[in-house]
Amino acid sequence: MSKSKVKEVRRLESLKTYDIIDSPDEQSYDELTRLAATLCQMPVSFISFIDEDKQWFKSFYGLNIKQTPKEDSFCKFTISQNRDFLEVTDTFNDNRFINNPFVQQKESPIRYYFGMKLYDKKQNVLGTLCVVDFKPNSLSASRKQSMRYLANQVMNLLELRKSLQSLQHIKKSLEQKNKELKQFANQVSHDIKMPLANIVLTIDLLKAKYQENIDDTGKQYLDYLKSSGLKLSAYTERVLSYYAREEDAQNEMEIVDFNYLLEDIIDLLQINQPCEINIPEKNTEILTNKVLLEQILLNLLGNSLKYNDKSKIVIDINIKEDDFNYLITVTDNGMGIAKNKQKDVFKLFFTEEKPDRNGNKGTGIGLPTVQKLVKQLGGNVCLESEENKYTSVSFTLKKVIDNGI
Structure with a gap:
């Protein structure tokens, strides 16, 4: 040619x-x-x-x-x-x-x-x-x-x-993907809720049929399993229903009892290792998106538990407020993060080379997810850490005017 x-x-x-x-x-x-x-x-x-x-x-x-x-x-x-x-x-x-x-x-x-x-x-x-x-x-x-x-x-x-x-074209493609994700969320919701319901039902059947053969401690364990199953089912429902809706975070506000939320999250984590979690002495009521705040705290507390090599895990949770924001801080006595890597930890899929407490390598999703969710709530995230000593993650939540809630 x-x-x-x-x-x-x-x-x-x-x-x-x-x-x-x-x-x-x-x-x-x-x-x-x-x-x-x-x-x-x-x-x-x-x-x-x-x-x-x-x-x-x-x-x-x-x-x-x-x-x-x-x-x-x-x-x-x-x-x-x-x-x-x-x-x-x-x-x-x-x-x-x-x-x-x-x-x-x-x-x-x-x-x-x-x-x-x-x-x-x-x-x-x-x-x-x-x-x-x-x-x-x-x-x-x-x-x-x-x-x-x-x-x-x-x-x-x-x-x-x-x-x-x-x-x-990109918008149309994203709308299609969003539609597919909503359908997936509905399917996942069904696939998760049904086994959980079966677990709760089985526990009730065990207690009814074998109650004479189960001592008080065993019954307490079964009650604990049932309670955890119900909480996990409720949490799954809230998360999936949030992503199945189109409203943004600011339209899904409710009054949240901070300490009660922390207690529910700690129950969900089912901690089976020596651990001391110090929550604020005074409860604070926050007008916010409960689902997003729950996910933020689950990620942070989960990281504090996983990336900790001490014989006893210690986690301190604090909350302060001024006229415009809440400041929430989660500090642990874990592995810490090297100074030259701290600026990268909020990048999606970035991971440190060292494994967690159970020998597993991280996914690099947790902290980027935290940052994304905090931004949806009008706040910012910062991190302080010293290797082998501690990690402290603080985030702000913008105060929302209560319109009759």
Whole structure:
């Protein structure tokens, strides 16, 4: 294939990516053609694009026409030459145009043509910005430069239009994925809740059928299992129902008893190792999204338990408040985080090389999730740590005005 054919193939491929041919009228382009005609003092101005077989006009000032056959196009000569514009001062004296139907027409034959190329970012010529007169004419150097500036603005509009279309495609794709995730959440909700319900039911059957064979300690264990199962079922329901709804975090507010929430979370964690968790002496009521706060604290407390190599785990939870924010801090006596890695721990999938208490490597999801959820609640997260000594994660929650809750 010759260089000229390769060039034309690339030009046409680029033109298709803009999806501009046969697109609806747009005021922004019409304003540019009107401006071009005014600046150059010409009766006609247009923006055109040339595909395989036709010249199509995105905007036309002074005439009402949408397309012409490619063989009748003036602009096909503009895009094929080396200069960035083509000027024909009198078509009657130019052999390329003397037989053109727009030159031969009896009423208002085209006598003057000026076309400026429209380049994409890779210097493919997509089309032209042109002015036309019905008498011989010429443009001054300053007006030619003005046409160049206007051609740049045409391409800026095209690039913006292309970007917006890309964003619309992404939005549509995300909406579809979101729909699929909601369906998945509903399925997961069913798949998790049913086994949990079966566990609770089995515990009740065991207590009823074998109560004479189970001592008081065994009954307490069964009660504990049932309570944990019910709490886990309720937590799962809250989390999945939150992600199944479209309302944002600010529309899902309720009064949360902070200490009671902590106690429920500690029960859910089912800690089976020496551990001391110190919660605030005074309970605080917070107007917030309970599901998000629960997930934040579960992640932080879970990390404090997993990444701890001490014989006894100690976790301190504190809450302070001012007129605008709550400040919640979770501090543990665990492994700590090396100073040179602390700035990376909120990056998704970033993990330290050292394994957790059980010899497992982390996923790098916990702290990024915490940061994301805190931001949804209008707050910020910060971390302090000293390797082999402690880690302290603090986050703020923006206070919300109580609208009758």
